[in-house]
Amino acid sequence: MLDVEGLVRMSRTSGEEEIKIQRQITLPWSEAIRISIRNVTIRLGRTLITSAGIVLGIAFLSSVWTGGVIQDGLQQARHEQEQELIAATARNQAESDSDETETSFTISEQERRAQSSKRIWLVVMSLLVCGVGITNAMLMSVTERFREIGTMKCLGALDSFIVRLFLIEAAALGLLGSLAGMLLGHIAMIGVFAIRERTLSVVAKMDWGRMLMYLLLCVLIGTALSLISAIAPAVRAARMRPAAALQTEI
Amino acid sequence: MAKIECPKCGEQIETTGIVTVCPKCGADLREVVEALGHERNERMKTIVRDDSVTTHEFIVRTRGLKKIYVMGEVEVLALRDINLDVRRGEYLSIMGPSGSGKSTLFNMIGGLDKPTAGRCFIEEVDMAQLDAFELAWLRCRKIGYIFQTFNLIPVMTAIENVTLPMIFAGMGTDEMMERGRELLTLVGLGDRLDHKPYELSGGQQQRVAVARALANSPAIVLADEPTGNLDLHTGKEIIDLLKELNQASGVTVISATHDLKMIDVSDRVVHIRDGQVERIEHRHEIELEVGGMGG
Numbered sequence: 001m002l003d004v005e006g007l008v009r010m011s012r013t014s015g016e017e018e019i020k021i022q023r024q025i026t027l028p029w030s031e032a033i034r035i036s037i038r039n040v041t042i043r044l045g046r047t048l049i050t051s052a053g054i055v056l057g058i059a060f061l062s063s064v065w066t067g068g069v070i071q072d073g074l075q076q077a078r079h080e081q082e083q084e085l086i087a088a089t090a091r092n093q094a095e096s097d098s099d100e101t102e103t104s105f106t107i108s109e110q111e112r113r114a115q116s117s118k119r120i121w122l123v124v125m126s127l128l129v130c131g132v133g134i135t136n137a138m139l140m141s142v143t144e145r146f147r148e149i150g151t152m153k154c155l156g157a158l159d160s161f162i163v164r165l166f167l168i169e170a171a172a173l174g175l176l177g178s179l180a181g182m183l184l185g186h187i188a189m190i191g192v193f194a195i196r197e198r199t200l201s202v203v204a205k206m207d208w209g210r211m212l213m214y215l216l217l218c219v220l221i222g223t224a225l226s227l228i229s230a231i232a233p234a235v236r237a238a239r240m241r242p243a244a245a246l247q248t249e250i
Numbered sequence: 251m252a253k254i255e256c257p258k259c260g261e262q263i264e265t266t267g268i269v270t271v272c273p274k275c276g277a278d279l280r281e282v283v284e285a286l287g288h289e290r291n292e293r294m295k296t297i298v299r300d301d302s303v304t305t306h307e308f309i310v311r312t313r314g315l316k317k318i319y320v321m322g323e324v325e326v327l328a329l330r331d332i333n334l335d336v337r338r339g340e341y342l343s344i345m346g347p348s349g350s351g352k353s354t355l356f357n358m359i360g361g362l363d364k365p366t367a368g369r370c371f372i373e374e375v376d377m378a379q380l381d382a383f384e385l386a387w388l389r390c391r392k393i394g395y396i397f398q399t400f401n402l403i404p405v406m407t408a409i410e411n412v413t414l415p416m417i418f419a420g421m422g423t424d425e426m427m428e429r430g431r432e433l434l435t436l437v438g439l440g441d442r443l444d445h446k447p448y449e450l451s452g453g454q455q456q457r458v459a460v461a462r463a464l465a466n467s468p469a470i471v472l473a474d475e476p477t478g479n480l481d482l483h484t485g486k487e488i489i490d491l492l493k494e495l496n497q498a499s500g501v502t503v504i505s506a507t508h509d510l511k512m513i514d515v516s517d518r519v520v521h522i523r524d525g526q527v528e529r530i531e532h533r534h535e536i537e538l539e540v541g542g543m544g545g
C-alpha cells in the first residue's frame with residue numbers, strides 16, 4: 001500500500017515522467033518573475049515609499065560623483081586657461097618667469113589631493129546612507145507581508161520560493177530605485193553647479209565618458225545593495241513556521 | 251446560487267434551490283431545480299475529488315498531542331493530550347470557546363506548527379517524520395486551508411489566488427486557468443474571476459478561499475472559524491457550501507468554530523476546553539440538540 005511519504009519519495013527517485021510531474025512542487029522562474037513584478041507595480045505607492053531609501057541613498061552617491069566630475073571639468077578648463085595665459089605672457093615677454101608657473105601648479109596639486117580625500121569620504125558616507133536606507137526598505141517590505149508569506153507556505157510554497165520571490169522583487173526595486181536616484185542626484189548637482197557658475201557650460205566641460213561610468217556604477221551598486229540586504233530578511237521570513245507567520249498582526 | 255430558466259415563460263431566475271415556483275407565471279420549477287442540483291452534484295464530484303491512492307479509514311489521527319507556548323518566563327499550555335481520530339469523508343466540527351486551543355490544534359493537524367509532544371498522523375504518516383519538501387507537498391496537495399481572515403493574496407485576482415497552489419503543483423497554464431474557472435463557478439463566482447479581494451464582499455472572499463482550498467483536490471479541508479468574520483446569513487452559506495462539497499466529493503472537512511449555529515451539518519462535534527477534549531457528540535445527538543434549540 002502506498003502512503004504520502006512513499007509517494008513523495010517516489011517523486012524523487014522515479015524515472016517515470018508522469019508521476020514526476022504529478023508529484024513535484026515547483027515555482028517556474030517565469031511565474032516567479034510575473035508575480036514579483038506585479039507585486040512591485042501594483043503597490044506602486046507602497047513601492048515608492050519603500051524604495052525611498054534606495055532613491056535617496058543613490059541620489060546622494062550620484063550627486064557626489066557628478067559634483068566631482070563637474071569640478072574636475074571646471075578645474076581642467078581653468079588650468080588650460082591658465083596655461084594659455086602663461087604661454088601668451090611667455091610669448092610676449094622675452095624672459096619668462098618659470099618659478100611662478102611652478103608655484104601655481106603645486107598649489108593646484110595640493111588642492112586636488114585634499115579634494116579627492118574629501119570626495120572619498122563623501123562616497124563612503126553615501127554608501128552608508130544607501131546601505132541603511134535599502135536594508136530598512138527591504139526589512140519593511142518583508143515584515144509587512146509575513147501573513148502573505150505564511151499563506152503561500154500553506155499553499156505549498158517551499159522556503160526557496162519565498163526567497164526567490166523576494167529577491168526578484170528586491171532586484172526590480174533596486175534597479176528602479178537606483179535609476180531614479182541616479183537621475184535625481186545627477187540632475188540636481190548639475191543644477192547646483194549651473195547656478196553657482198551662472199552658466200550651463202559646466203555640462204560641456206565635464207568628461208562624459210567618466211560621468212557615464214559613474215552613473216552606471218550608481219545603478220549597479222544600488223541594485224546589488226538591494227539584493228544583498230534583502231537576503232537576510234527574506235531567508236528569515238521564509239524559514240518561519242507558517243503558523244507563526246500567519247499570526248503576526250501588521 | 252445559480253440561474254435557471256422558467257420552461258413556461260422563459261424568465262431568468264436566480265435561485266439557491268429554495269424557490270421552486272416561477273415568480274412571473276407561477277409555473278412549477280421543481281424539476282428544473284432538481285436537475286440543476288443533480289448537475290451541480292455531478293460537477294462537484296468530478297472537479298473536487300479526493301484522489302488519494304490510500305484508503306486508510308482514519309485520515310487524521312492524533313495521539314497525546316501537546317503544545318506549550320513559551321513566552322519569556324510564562325508557559326501557556328494550549329493543548330494537553332489530544333487524542334482524535336477523524337474518518338475519511340467525515341464532516342467534523344471542533345467547538346470551543348475562544349482560547350480553548352482550536353487554532354493550535356488546526357495548526358498541528360495542518361502541519362503549520364510542531365507539537366511539543368505527541369504525534370499527528372495524516373493518512374497514517376507521522377508528520378514529525380516529514381522533511382521540509384514533504385511538508386510543502388502535503389500542504390500543497392493533501393490539505394486545503396480556510397482561515398477566519400480569508401488570507402487571500404491582496405494583489406492577486408480571484409482566479410490568480412485560486413491557481414497559485416496549482417502553479418506550485420506544476421500544473422500547465424491552460425489546465426490551470428480552466429480548473430480555476432470551474433472552481434470559482436462552482437462556488438458561485440464565475441463572473442468575478444478578475445476581481446481583486448478588496449473588490450469582493452467578505453462572503454465572496456471566503457468563497458474564493460474555499461475554491462483555492464480545493465485547487466489541488468485535497469483529501470482534507472481544514473477551516474479555522476471560516477464564518478468568524480461573516481454575518482450569520484453569509485456564514486451559513488459558507489458552511490452549506492462546505493457541507494455540499496463534503497457530501498458530493500467525499501472530501502474530509504474539519505472546521506473549528508465557537509458558534510453553535512454552525513454545527514448542525516457536522517457528522518461529529520468535538521468539544522474542547524482548556525486544550526482538552528471535553529466530549530464528542532455524534533450526528534443524532536446533535537440533531538436532537540439543534541432540534542431542542544429550535545423548540
Ligand SMILES: Nc1ncnc2c1ncn2[C@@H]1O[C@H](COP(=O)(O)OP(=O)(O)O)[C@@H](O)[C@H]1O
Pocket residue numbers: 247319320321326327328346347348349350351352353354355
Ligand atoms: N503564538 C502563541 N504564543 C503564545 N501563546 C499562544 C500563541 N498562540 C496561542 N496561544 C495561546 O494558546 C491558547 C489557545 O489559543 P488558540 O489555539 O488560538 O485558541 P482558539 O483558536 O480556540 O481561540 C490561548 O491561551 C492563547 O493565548
Ligand SMILES: [Mg+2]
Pocket residue numbers: 352353354474475
Ligand atoms: Mg482561533
